[in-house]
Amino acid sequence: MKLGLAIASEKALPSAFVVFRDVLAKSIRKVAQLGYDGVELALLDSSQVNLPEMKALLKEYGLELPVISTGQVFADAKLWLTHADEAVRRKTIQRLKSLIDLAGEFGAMVNIGRVRGPLDVEDPKASEDRFIEGIRECGEYGRGRGVKIILEPVNRYEINFINSVLEGVELLKKIGSSQVLLMPDVFHMNIEDASIDASLRTARDVIAYIHFADSNRWSPGEGHLDFPAIINTLKTIGYNGFATLEILPYPDADTAASRGIQYLRKLM
Numbered sequence: 001m002k003l004g005l006a007i008a009s010e011k012a013l014p015s016a017f018v019v020f021r022d023v024l025a026k027s028i029r030k031v032a033q034l035g036y037d038g039v040e041l042a043l044l045d046s047s048q049v050n051l052p053e054m055k056a057l058l059k060e061y062g063l064e065l066p067v068i069s070t071g072q073v074f075a076d077a078k079l080w081l082t083h084a085d086e087a088v089r090r091k092t093i094q095r096l097k098s099l100i101d102l103a104g105e106f107g108a109m110v111n112i113g114r115v116r117g118p119l120d121v122e123d124p125k126a127s128e129d130r131f132i133e134g135i136r137e138c139g140e141y142g143r144g145r146g147v148k149i150i151l152e153p154v155n156r157y158e159i160n161f162i163n164s165v166l167e168g169v170e171l172l173k174k175i176g177s178s179q180v181l182l183m184p185d186v187f188h189m190n191i192e193d194a195s196i197d198a199s200l201r202t203a204r205d206v207i208a209y210i211h212f213a214d215s216n217r218w219s220p221g222e223g224h225l226d227f228p229a230i231i232n233t234l235k236t237i238g239y240n241g242f243a244t245l246e247i248l249p250y251p252d253a254d255t256a257a258s259r260g261i262q263y264l265r266k267l268m
Helices: 024-034 051-061 071-075 086-104 126-143 163-175 187-194 196-202 227-236 253-267
Strands: 002-008 040-043 062-069 107-110 149-150 180-182 210-212 242-245
Touching: 002 024, 002 062, 024 040, 024 051, 024 253, 040 242, 051 062, 062 086, 062 242, 071 086, 086 107, 086 126, 107 126, 107 187, 126 149, 126 163, 126 180, 149 163, 163 180, 163 196, 187 196, 187 210, 196 227, 227 253, 242 253
Parallel strands: 002 040, 002 242, 040 062, 062 107, 107 149, 149 180, 210 242
Antiparallel strands: none
16 A cells, blocks of 8 residues: 545645645655655645646655545535535536546546535435536546546535445445545544444445544544554455545644654554
8 A cells, every 4th residue: 555645735724634734845845755655635726736846746756646635625615516506516517627637637536525515404315416417427527537536435524425435335336437436534434434344345346545544633543543453454455555644733744744654654
């Protein structure tokens, strides 16, 4: 497995779950110095990235860019795929397509977390149908650009739609697209999945990427999650992609990023 770290620009909202919220070039240099293999970019829109500069930085520091995440599209731009207003849904899809275009430049995937939107409790099926229609369109758009879409289950306290990995597996069947895969996050799994081990084994054929954070959202090793067991399960099911830390900057950003990779490298 490779290890990544989620970062965002200095303009990102404080609610963004990233350890480094700074000028991207500065953060990328730190990530490389700490020994990570790649960076996940949490973006509001594609204009936040200077394409030639980013390609040069990644080449200079020998880093990969496996995923572009979209939490800020939901939290800051107030756009999501289940929205009852078709105009808002179209804006959401266009924003996601611009990020897919950017991801295609790096051979990256695009994460769909809370940007999927909540279910309307009065008509949950209509909400789900709107999501499926939108995600299929994004998946087909990504097909021509070599970009997979990865669906991240998120716990019930943040959204009421697709909370567990097993729910994600069932929804992928409804979507029915090889372009859309799953992105478990062990922080959310600790809340929603009865067994992290069992859920990972069930989802083994559709897992494209995974997020690591401990039970308290601090870096791995700072809470009560059993990371030796989690890593053993991932090895057993043959997962060899990225495990990216999406963590809070506690006790401070540099310490969190350093402790996380030191702890995980020992386990791996």
